[in-house]
Amino acid sequence: MDKHRVTQKGFTLIEILIVVALIGIIASIAIPVYHDYVDRARNAAALSDLKNLKSGLEAFFSEQQHYPVAP
Numbered sequence: 001m002d003k004h005r006v007t008q009k010g011f012t013l014i015e016i017l018i019v020v021a022l023i024g025i026i027a028s029i030a031i032p033v034y035h036d037y038v039d040r041a042r043n044a045a046a047l048s049d050l051k052n053l054k055s056g057l058e059a060f061f062s063e064q065q066h067y068p069v070a071p
Contacts, residue, residue: 061067 057067
């Protein structure tokens with residue numbers, strides 16, 4: 001009798017749908033968190049660039065006693 005039993009190979013539709021739903025849930029959480037991380041990194045880089053610019057302007061002012069004029 002057991003000779004005629006068919007073994008299952010592959011995935012069922014329900015299993016695939018569950019996996020797709022889980023991936024969607026994880027992505028809906030991970031994508032906004034990633035965007036917040038990128039925004040914080042860009043803000044930190046911009047702040048660092050502004051601090052470097054400020055240092056350069058103050059060094060110029062201490063030597064020339066005036067700030068540079070924009071062209």
